[in-house]
Amino acid sequence: MKRLLTTLSISCIAMIMAVPVIAADTIKIGFNLEMTGDIPKVGESSKFAAEMLKADINGAGGLEVGGKKYKLEFIYEDNEAKAESAVTTTLKLIEKDEVLAMIGPNSTKQAIPAGQVANDNEMVMISPWSTNPDTTFNRPWVFRAAFLDSFQGPMAVNFAIKTFKAKTSAVLYDLSNDYSKGLAEVFKKLFEGKMGAGSVLAFESHGTKDQDFSAQLTKIIAAKPDFIFLPDNYNQVALIVKQARQLGYKGEFMGSDAWGSSELMTLCGKDCVGLHFSTHYAAAGATGATKEFIERYKAKYSYTPDDVAALTWDATGVVLKAIQNTGGLTGKLKKDRKAIRAGMAAITSFGGITGNMKFNEQGDPIKCGVVVQITKNGEFAFNESICPE
């Protein structure tokens, strides 16, 4: 009797496991995105770019893997821009939706914990936008399409010293955001390394939900820095820059790639005109495939794609290439995920719309970045391109 039960339950489990194998003419890819919460525009851009890519490939009959055409199915899940939701969303995509690979989360705050889950469950994850080293560090299953803060930090330091002729600086960052905190620390170390100890005159923090920054800004302005480094999300940038101007600050700001949302200028308006930030690509003045992408995106969604959209396009492209590198899918989830991991490692160079990238052993791309300046029309115009030495 007992043996019968065991056999029955094993065959039951086997049948349940077998169901997804039968429906294997589609390739399921999960998207773990910030669709609501603090940075909804980031999730939206990502989704729009992915939808465009999916329509392209499915329109051409599907993705060819090992001589067979597969239709793409993208599953979008909202992580509410929260670390804990990013973890449950990742688990849901791995276990319930049974996706082959996951794109996102974009923001470091969500990408670090989600990366842990993806790595533990042995599924390829690629974060389009996260720049913090910890996202991919010692995680063979986790990749990214963006450059690192260890590269973005020097970019900001060198640019500010050269262009603003800055000898001193101040930093205001978001304490509860790994991205902002990490970048602020990299910046401080490098700037003081170049300009001497104590050249970062003020190093202040705030919370994610804060709306008033007057005390921090009063302290910073009283220290009279040559410029303020502000590695913050675009929604806070709008408030901080405005309040700094209200407190009489007339100097420069230097920002990071989290500024680069199309929503920045609707929120910030004329206060942000003329400011600089480092980012992944410049929409104004792009050429070739990048230009084609921007024009198509603009025609479809009627606004200029921000860097997240472009990076999602590239990240998804990288994953699709890795799937093609497997040379054929077996329909067995574990085996295919492993093959995709091998396929990722086999990519030596990828020509994306945000530039050419090569992946190092940590799963990080080596690529160039740009510094853009905000024009009067609210466009992010190319100012300088900086490549890794």
Next chain:
Amino acid sequence: MENLVQNIINALQWGSFYALIALGYTLVYGVLTLINFAHGDVFMVGAYIAFFSATFLLTTLGLPGWIALALCIPLTMILTAMVGVTLERIAYRPLRNKGAHRLYVVITALMCGLILEHANLAIFGASRKAFPPLIAEHVYTIGGVTFTNLKIAVIATAFLAFMFLHWMVTKTRVGMAMRAISYDKFAVPLLGIPLDQIIVVTFILGSGFAGLAGLLFAMSYPVLEPYMGALIGWKAFIAAVVGGIGDIRGAFLGGFLLGTVEIMVVAFFPSTYRDLIAFTVLLVILTWKPTGLFGIAKTTKI
């Protein structure tokens, strides 16, 4: 010295918002002994109402900024008051009439707050709204201290609102009825004081001033999002408790106290420790005076 004066102005402005919201908590608590946890979200709804009326008046009707502002103030206050009264009518009154314990009403209030947040998210989406500038902001610098016309207006409004409410509660017949109900909810209606009407007046006042706070907040920090009321609402509630919940002076003072502590901690300590130090200070005050600065000990409290 200049920095100190500058930070006092910063603290007064930031404290004004806590004070205006805390007044609403304390009014409702004073009359109903109900902690209206939806109040922070009523404030958020107020900011959104201000946003829609301002956009309508400025772009659709094409009115100049100062007329739009003059119309926006009463419009926002009335509409937000209606939201507050609706909440009372559909959520709190049925429970009260059924004789439900206060605890259930507090939980209902919490849920109403969440409903307001998520209804907003569902209807208007997650992307933020940029509040249109109603008046031209001028930056004045006197002796190294910088302030704007808007900051002065915010602080002045908070003081006027407090004086009005204090006069209302202590000097008018409605105020006397409010205090009477607060004293005894069962005997006083027997003396011919209409309980439900007085409660409606309380909600009108509390929500109306939350709407005013929402408008001023949206003008000062012009980025609106559905969750903007949650944190500031909780903090204003803490301010009301520290001041002594149920007392108008307590809420007003508590709001400015919390604003001042938050700003001054950042001004003189590393900003990383702001909330840690700020709330430790408040905890010490409560340990020393558990009923708050102006509170009177009562036997039952939640």
